[in-house]
Amino acid sequence: MALKIVKGSIDRMFDKNLQDLVRGIRNHKEDEAKYISTCIDEIKQELKQDNIAVKANAVCKLTYLQMLGYDVSWAAFNIVEVMSSSKFTYKRIGYLAASQCFHESTDVIMLTTNQIRKDLSSPNQYDTGVALTGLSCFVTPDLARDLANDIMTLMSHTKPYIRKKAVLIMYKVFLKYPESLRPAFPRLKEKLEDPDPGVQSAAVNVICELARRNPKNYLSLAPLFFKLMTSSTNNWVLIKIIKLFGALTPLEPRLGKKLIEPLTNLIHSTSAMSLLYECVNTVIAVLISLSSGMPNHSASIQVSFSRHAHTFSLKYLGLLAMSKILKTHPKSVQSHKDLILQCLDDKDESIRLRALDLLYGMVSKKNLMEIVKKLMLHVDKAEGTTYRDELLTKIIDICSQSNYQYISILVELTRLEGTRHGHLIASQMLDVAIRVKAIRAFAVAQMATLLDNAHLLTGNTQRNGICEVLYAAAWICGEFSEHLEEPMATLEAMLRPKVATLPGHIQAVYVQNAAKLFATVLRGQEGAPADSTVAQETSQLLIDRLPLFVQSSNLEVQERASCILQLVKYIQKLQQKDVEVAEEVTALFAGELNPVAPKAQKKVPVPEGLDLDVWINEPPSGSESEDEGRKSKGKAVFAKDESRHTKPRYTEVDEKELAKRREVRKAEQANNPFYIKASPSSQKVYQDGVGVEHIPVVQIDLSVPLKVPGMPMSDQYVKLEEERRERNKADKKKKKDKKKREKGEKGRRRRGDSGPESEEDITPAHMVDIVTEEMPESRDNHIRSDPDL
Amino acid sequence: MIKAILIFNNHGKPRLSKFYEHYSEDTEQQIIRETFHLVSKRDENVCNFLEGGMLIGGSENKLIYRHYATLYFVFCVDSSESELGILGLIQVFVETLDKCFENVCELDLIFHVDKVHNILAEMVMGGMVLETNMNEIITQVDAQNKMEKSEAGIAGAPARAVSAVKNMNLPEMPRNINIGDISIKVPNLPSFK
Numbered sequence: 004m005a006l007k008i009v010k011g012s013i014d015r016m017f018d019k020n021l022q023d024l025v026r027g028i029r030n031h032k033e034d035e036a037k038y039i040s041t042c043i044d045e046i047k048q049e050l051k052q053d054n055i056a057v058k059a060n061a062v063c064k065l066t067y068l069q070m071l072g073y074d075v076s077w078a079a080f081n082i083v084e085v086m087s088s089s090k091f092t093y094k095r096i097g098y099l100a101a102s103q104c105f106h107e108s109t110d111v112i113m114l115t116t117n118q119i120r121k122d123l124s125s126p127n128q129y130d131t132g133v134a135l136t137g138l139s140c141f142v143t144p145d146l147a148r149d150l151a152n153d154i155m156t157l158m159s160h161t162k163p164y165i166r167k168k169a170v171l172i173m174y175k176v177f178l179k180y181p182e183s184l185r186p187a188f189p190r191l192k193e194k195l196e197d198p199d200p201g202v203q204s205a206a207v208n209v210i211c212e213l214a215r216r217n218p219k220n221y222l223s224l225a226p227l228f229f230k231l232m233t234s235s236t237n238n239w240v241l242i243k244i245i246k247l248f249g250a251l252t253p254l255e256p257r258l259g260k261k262l263i264e265p266l267t268n269l270i271h272s273t274s275a276m277s278l279l280y281e282c283v284n285t286v287i288a289v290l291i292s293l294s295s296g297m298p299n300h301s302a303s304i305q306v307s308f309s310r311h312a313h314t315f316s317l318k319y320l321g322l323l324a325m326s327k328i329l330k331t332h333p334k335s336v337q338s339h340k341d342l343i344l345q346c347l348d349d350k351d352e353s354i355r356l357r358a359l360d361l362l363y364g365m366v367s368k369k370n371l372m373e374i375v376k377k378l379m380l381h382v383d384k385a386e387g388t389t390y391r392d393e394l395l396t397k398i399i400d401i402c403s404q405s406n407y408q409y410i411s412i413l414v415e416l417t418r419l420e421g422t423r424h425g426h427l428i429a430s431q432m433l434d435v436a437i438r439v440k441a442i443r444a445f446a447v448a449q450m451a452t453l454l455d456n457a458h459l460l461t462g463n464t465q466r467n468g469i470c471e472v473l474y475a476a477a478w479i480c481g482e483f484s485e486h487l488e489e490p491m492a493t494l495e496a497m498l499r500p501k502v503a504t505l506p507g508h509i510q511a512v513y514v515q516n517a518a519k520l521f522a523t524v525l526r527g528q529e530g531a532p533a534d535s536t537v538a539q540e541t542s543q544l545l546i547d548r549l550p551l552f553v554q555s556s557n558l559e560v561q562e563r564a565s566c567i568l569q570l571v572k573y574i575q576k577l578q579q580k581d582v583e584v585a586e587e588v589t590a591l592f593a594g595e596l597n598p599v600a601p602k603a604q605k606k607v608p609v610p611e612g613l614d615l616d617v618w619i620n621e622p623p624s625g626s627e628s629e630d631e632g633r634k635s636k637g638k639a640v641f642a643k644d645e646s647r648h649t650k651p652r653y654t655e656v657d658e659k660e661l662a663k664r665r666e667v668r669k670a671e672q673a674n675n676p677f678y679i680k681a682s683p684s685s686q687k688v689y690q691d692g693v694g695v696e697h698i699p700v701v702q703i704d705l706s707v708p709l710k711v712p713g714m715p716m717s718d719q720y721v722k723l724e725e726e727r728r729e730r731n732k733a734d735k736k737k738k739k740d741k742k743k744r745e746k747g748e749k750g751r752r753r754r755g756d757s758g759p760e761s762e763e764d765i766t767p768a769h770m771v772d773i774v775t776e777e778m779p780e781s782r783d784n785h786i787r788s789d790p791d792l
Numbered sequence: 793m794i795k796a797i798l799i800f801n802n803h804g805k806p807r808l809s810k811f812y813e814h815y816s817e818d819t820e821q822q823i824i825r826e827t828f829h830l831v832s833k834r835d836e837n838v839c840n841f842l843e844g845g846m847l848i849g850g851s852e853n854k855l856i857y858r859h860y861a862t863l864y865f866v867f868c869v870d871s872s873e874s875e876l877g878i879l880g881l882i883q884v885f886v887e888t889l890d891k892c893f894e895n896v897c898e899l900d901l902i903f904h905v906d907k908v909h910n911i912l913a914e915m916v917m918g919g920m921v922l923e924t925n926m927n928e929i930i931t932q933v934d935a936q937n938k939m940e941k942s943e944a945g946i947a948g949a950p951a952r953a954v955s956a957v958k959n960m961n962l963p964e965m966p967r968n969i970n971i972g973d974i975s976i977k978v979p980n981l982p983s984f985k
Binding site: 021022025026029063066067069070071072073074090091092095096099103106107127129132133135136139140142164167168171172174175201204205208209211212215238239242246276277280281 | 793806808809810812814817818820821872874875876877879880902903904905906909910913917918919920921922923924925928932935936939940943944
């Protein structure tokens, strides 16, 4: 027995304390988890001992392990035991552990109530202090209710140390048990005038927190706080009071007026940056709420403030404050434009970003160019991609308000490397070029230069890289090729072998627009009575260069290239026979594409007799299996959507143009080996056409009908549609800017084309979310004129 | 109100974590990691505030931090606290630690985290600032340390002796001690743990 005691105490001497535990963990870096679990076992043994010192030591170690992320809630009862020790040292350890891991659902918390009450009335002020500190972290509604009175009594304790803590914890008590606020409030108000500055500070703290939650109720205290503000020298108290006033002024404008003077005094007298900032902030809030303008006032404060702004934090906060002013008094911020521009040079990225935001808000017609010029300078100097990208986005935003300089700025932007906004620039270029006819010539010239210098950009082939711009360049050159000065040169540039290194979708656009350019070139060349050899040379050029694209791994490129190649070969044959083909080739790309507003579809009146909600087919019967039903429904729904989407593709063109297009369209269908003719008789119509129709067409005899049940469309159509819809989703940005109108009677049919010479249907990437397109007025004839409907 | 106070080193290992709102241990560790991630990315000469990470209140809360040598001191606060004031508070905290530990370094925080908690408890209580005056804080901390020592009394002596020996790091002792004209050569004793 005696031996056991001796052995016990020797064991105890070699118990690990906290330092040993930490050292042990540091020495077991490889098997830390295993070591810790050994330690936890030891701790569990120690907790079984009667000796309170041992338990306290164990709990101390557990607190450390909790910081490392180990759950120690299983030791909650032991923690309570240690809390109830009579010795201050152990008590402190217990309360610390409790504050780290006790929470509302810890069940042993109820056991602590009496212990805490005992500690609160202890003669030792540090026992009380430790209890209050611990309680502030784990107070629950029950504890709050039970202990509120004790704590209220403590607010009038003789020792200021206790008073201070008691006052401060009242806030947590109020949070958990709101009913305690009313009886305690008078005493709390008293504490605002406590002789001890610490207690006063605590009282101010509590009331400010309360007032932030519920400003109305504390307006009556404003005079008292006013007195405090003018008399106190403690910066923390002043900061809290000034913040409180900032929250109160929106409710009481007279308060604001009275505040301005003492606040301005404080601004000029204080040396503490924190106080200065809060004063400025509140003055601004007051001025804004007064909304009597006083821009001079705020301006003067801003100037005095910026003189102090030699630290980064202050600059940042100053810029934040200016953004707040900007919303209500933009003019006063204007005068500090130079200051803000200076901030753009700052080393700190967050400051630069804030300044950028401010500038964006300050832009007006007059200073637009100046600001943009400065921003461009910065873009050149800027390193660090996030800032640069922000700059770019902002420049683009600002510039989209003014088109003329826009294109040149966009082109300059493309010279920059490493930006992720290639697609943004591209879409903007396209947008501007389409919408603003006046600058098309200029745009085209720029684009042509861009294409010439494309080798500079092909290096960066990452997604959304700057090579996206080439996409736009190619399209603009192709579509508005009549403005090109040297179409031949541009055509040549588009067909260079290096183009094959670009991403697939860009190559596809290149190929397609090469065809358009070809048409323009031909027209130009055949107009001259000179030799047709030049025209033949052009065709030869295409025939030489296109095979590279025909071998591309990208399906789209392959398709387009092979179709155009065939067309050109045929054209060459015609040319050798001295037939003028320029007209027909131009006809392939005739028609202007105009933007369509997003809400156009809504304006389309639904034609009579068409009920969009009715099933076009018989709804699947109930006896069908779920899957089947869903599938066919799915297909039908999908197909129905198609019909809805494809119907509203109309442009305002005259009948002649319509007939011409119909002809050419049918020509395409003749080329398309996959297209299934509606009826064999209509084939005769095709023979009437000239030129293109004579290309021998291989008919594939399919025994299985490729019809989607209920819809007169080909399978291919549906598949293509799906492809395009996917591409649409991927190119959402382009959709937003490209609003095209397409024709109705071609609508569905053209979808049936496999793509190459789809005239108005230039590239799927240009397609918009058609459901939301705005419709031009007259298109009623078109549905009925479509023979296939 | 202060939501949390974190101290971690340049590798993200927590040296002190005090949360004034309850989170599970896993969430606490995640918050520490997220905060470390946010704060360690910052350059040396940028401003000391940033918006809180998602786990700890997102954009309503701000992280106010200071980087001292190998340690980051991070206070996560809501909008009722003045950012610059909290920066000042961090400074006071560090200076107090310096006074109490005598030229505090990271090792002190590692081995005596309970003492750091005790000092912090005199400055911030339940998420609200209790005392900002350094002298006042130190007075209270010293008084409580004295109480602790007097309670341990004589019975604490053997334990303290054992601790002292364990803490001694013989290999690090200077080989030669020079006091004026007397030069003592220290024998090379084997270390024992």
